[in-house]
Amino acid sequence: MNNFIILKIPTSYINSSENPDLSGWCHLRFSALSRNSLSVESTFPRVVTPLSLSKGILIDGKGFVKFHSRHKKNLLQSPCYLIVRMADNPFKITGQIRVRFAPSPTGFLHIGGLRNVLYNYLLVKKYGGQFTLRLDDTDQKRFVPEAADAIIQGLKWAGIEPNEGFGFGDGPHAPYVQSQRKDLYLAAAEKLLESGNAYYCFCSAERLEEMRKDREARHLPPRYDRHCAEIPLAEARGRIVKGEKATIRFRLPDDRWVTVHDLVRGEVSWHTSDLQDMVIVKSDGLALYHLASVYDDAVMKMTHVIRSEEWLPSLPIHILLAEALGYTPPQYAHLPVILNDQRKKLSKRNDSVALRDFIEKGVLPEAMINFLAFLGWNPGGEREIFSLSELIQEFSIERLHKAGAVFDYKKLENINAYYIRQKPINELVGLIKPYLEKADFTLSAGIDLSAAASTVRERMKYLSEAPDLLGFYFQLPDYDFALLCNEKMKVDKEIARQSIDILLSAGEKITDWTEDKLREVLLLKVAELGWKNGQLLWPMRVALTGEQFSPGSFEVAGVLGKEESLRRLEIAQKKFLK
């Protein structure tokens, strides 16, 4: 989270004319290493104690550090380094920010994608700006038509709505669908061709494959051998006119370090010799992701690109591409991937990751958002329950984690159960109705659904459990006689039989049939008999619910009402006659 830079203190600075040997302070000047503000943390070796070192600031390449002149001798004795710390908030927002979520519609929105959107959204809401949804559908082969719609629905479900973009209204940079922007990418590729930053490649898929295998056998990194790199542009165009198929490759500069300041990872560097000339336009004339997205991010004026870590290896390509196109790259933040319990990247193949499945299971959006936000980020402190608007308040890009986090389904369940318990009962009823209807419960069956729901709310982990939890209210399950008895409750057959009889006769006399009244009357009865509560209440609960586990006897009886309760007790009574 904190980034440090080591600066060597040149002895010439210490002795320079800018530092007359006064009894006060020596000033050291430095040139810029970063566009972020820096502060001096300490020195190495510690020839100067931190306390005697004033905190100098370097901003935009100009700044100074002060030493007391009495340390001058030490500084001159051996090479000394300054440990410079990047200021607490390297993420300096100036003006409106623009971010985007750019999924490729090859499958349904998955939780990893949703978490990425969430962080984009939190950032843009916190600092103010525009959030665009762009459809990166350059690969028409893998296009899944419903996927695009599912993405929109998923975002709406989560309450994360972009200000503009695919499915959310046009803005100044429409269209937001890459398959509708083909010509723009081609024009960009043409520019690269003209400037020598790209070249036509006539290599066949077979040759490429052979080369890959060969290099692999020789334990070399797979890399294009630049077979076509030196074909003059005019000659290449001639061959294409004659009908030859060619791709366009981006020409990497030779022998160059690419260093990027990533917002979550700090300084990251690559050497171009470890990279290869990527294909940016396919032989069918369609642009590939790298070109399309770099171009769009630039042209759509994105200030920040927050995306998953799997993109980190192609970041140098993107930076170089942007430069070759004449654009200033946006700021990047590469989020750690979400892992499964095998510590592998969560995948559609092996893990349940489709947002749709979570929705169907009955995960509340609040719970999902809360859970996802904490998978790779947290505000510090011990509170863990945050609403979306509270997350916006608390969000800070510096607190994003670097290491991948394992997706813990149990924890999601726990958070979901928490949010269900917090739901006002009328809202909860609205949410579970579809599940009950799907399970063919006739909702008009004289059951007060609100009352019933409130008896099961605290044991519901997912909305989809509602039919199971509430089923006995609609129809008494056919239970085994033995369930009425319970050894641990000290209910044998005789006690059970007596209990049912007592309940029936006592129940019939009760005119004011409410949960409280029942509790009052029946507990009194238990006391009269000298029984334990369970001896009367276990058979009662089983008779009313037919279930081993259920809400309490009084609650259930209250919801069922006098008539239905007595009817169910009579059913139990008959079981003793057999």
Add this chain to the structure above:
RNA sequence: GGCCCUAUCGUCUAGCGGUUAGGACGGCGCCCUCUCACGGCGCAAACCGGGGUUCAAUUCCCCGUGGGGUCACCA
């Protein structure tokens, strides 16, 4: 294998040089209790290893090791 990223309880994490290393999920136990759940209380459970720097390292640096990502005419 190359390149890149990363490292505190089983899991999510707090910690930004000196702490009995804190919380949550999960596990276990107890309490509450008519069952289950909720709730309350408690227990077990972690600084990957080795070198530095420092009076002092979980914390800073280096090297290992482990884990992950990525190496397409996919995104």
